[in-house]
Amino acid sequence: MITAIIIVLGVIMIVAAVLAVIQKSLLSAIIAAGAISLLASIIFIILAAPDVAMTEAAIGSGLTTLVFLFTLNKIRKQDRHG
Amino acid sequence: MVKKFFVLIILVFFAVMLLPFAQDVTPFKELSQTATKYVKDGPDELGGANLVTSVIVTYRGLDTLGEVTVLFIATAGVGFFLRREDKRKEKKKRESSQILQSGSAFLFPLILMFGVYIFLHGHLSPGGGFQGGVVLASALVLLLLSRSATKINDTVLHLVESLSGASYIAIGVLGLVLVVGVGFLDTTILDLGEFGRLLSAGAIPLIYSFIGLKVGAELVGIIDNMRKDQS
Amino acid sequence: MTIITILGFILVLIGLWGMLTQKNIIKIIIGFSIVDTGVHLIMVSIGNLKDRTAPILDKAVDKTEALTRVVDPIPSALVLTAIVIGLAVTALMLSYAIKLYENKGTLDISEFKELKW
Secondary structure (H helix, E strand, O other): OHHHHHHHHHHHHHHHHHHHHHHHHHHHHHHHHHHHHHHHHHHHHHHHHHHHHHHHHHHHHHHHHHHHHHHHHHHHHHHOOO | HHHHHHHHHHHHHHHHHHHHHHHHHOOOOOHHHHHHHHHHHHHHHHHHOOOOHHHHHOOHHHHHHHHHHHHHHHHHHHHHHHOOOOOOOOOOOOOOOOHHHHHHHHHHHHHHHHHHHHHHHHOOOOOHHHHHHHHHHHHHHHHHOOOOOOOOHHHHHHHHHHHHHHHHHHHHHHHOOOOOOOOOHHHHHHOOOOOOOOOOOOOOHHHHHHHHHHHHHHHHHHHHHHHHHOO | HHHHHHHHHHHHHHHHHHHHHOHHHHHHHHHHHHHHHHHHHHHHHHOOOOOOOEEEOOOOOOOOOOHHHHHHOOOHHHHHHHHHHHHHHHHHHHHHHHHHHHHHHHOHHHHHHOOOO
16 A cells, blocks of 8 residues: 555656656746655655654655746746846 | 757757667666665664655754755745835735635634644644745735735744754754754654654654644745745 | 565666666656655565554553554654655755756757856
């Protein structure tokens, strides 16, 4: 049962990682990277490490995505203003 | 085409190098020797219920000091690079809608309290300084995102961060100075108390509170630097 | 568990492939973040012992039986440090990327040739 869950999560993570590398649009790639961190935090709970799961969920899929999006905003803004 | 071939060769080489590791890793049956000592002596010597916290703050306290230093250097670097010398004309920001303002005003103290709860109870339940600091930073980021007219007071942020960092080092030095025979960053300088209570485990809640405040202030500093002069 | 270690290795390989083939600097930084996540998965999965529970002593696990029922706490401590440092390094890399874009106007890495000989 747990093995089936791990295999499903693993397949989704690998697909999201390949999508994050291949996609042309930067926004989709950033969201896919955030999804990988979120699923990794579920796997950390299965591995009986709750501190690591909490930290990974807060930092990996929260603050890292936020910092990427702020950067994207700065790049696009300068692109529009020439 | 040649470049793609080279990339493929590098990846195959890397995979072959890692393959014996993936094949021969057998799950351990018993805890290693270091882990046995930490698990056996941890609750008695240090009085904390969360074993990971007692490893981070006391047994591997110097690693935590190094991590706090690395975080400080990264924040200083981001602040240095994204500095704006000239004051460009501040565009008039559009006021956000009423739902965003009332919603964020309602949620902000709750999230702040949750963050403080996490780093105060670091020695009793999963959590600790770093997680609590991140939750504190996310409360302030909620305010920054929903109300476009907020300005973060830079002086208060720098003051909080520097004082927390200095107090962390001061507690470490107290361990060296106060009781003869214990070393730097020993947490048994305060009373150990009763196992499982909030005010137990010596100086661990105090150290983790300072680390939580410092990490929260630094992350807010990073995000604020990245957000400057946006309209 | 072994299957999570293999999953971590596959993530490291995919991130490495992304770092080697992509041209946009932001994509390279995303690949670095994926490598980071994979390495953390490998480290925590090595510290896991079969059928044991989290290293927190409360009503479920008592002080006396902690040695036989608790997972290794050391990899958790190391990975906690590593996750926070990973975020700090990613933020620093992104601020470099912003400054590079302001200087040249493009984010394509084949345009930055000043250090090539």
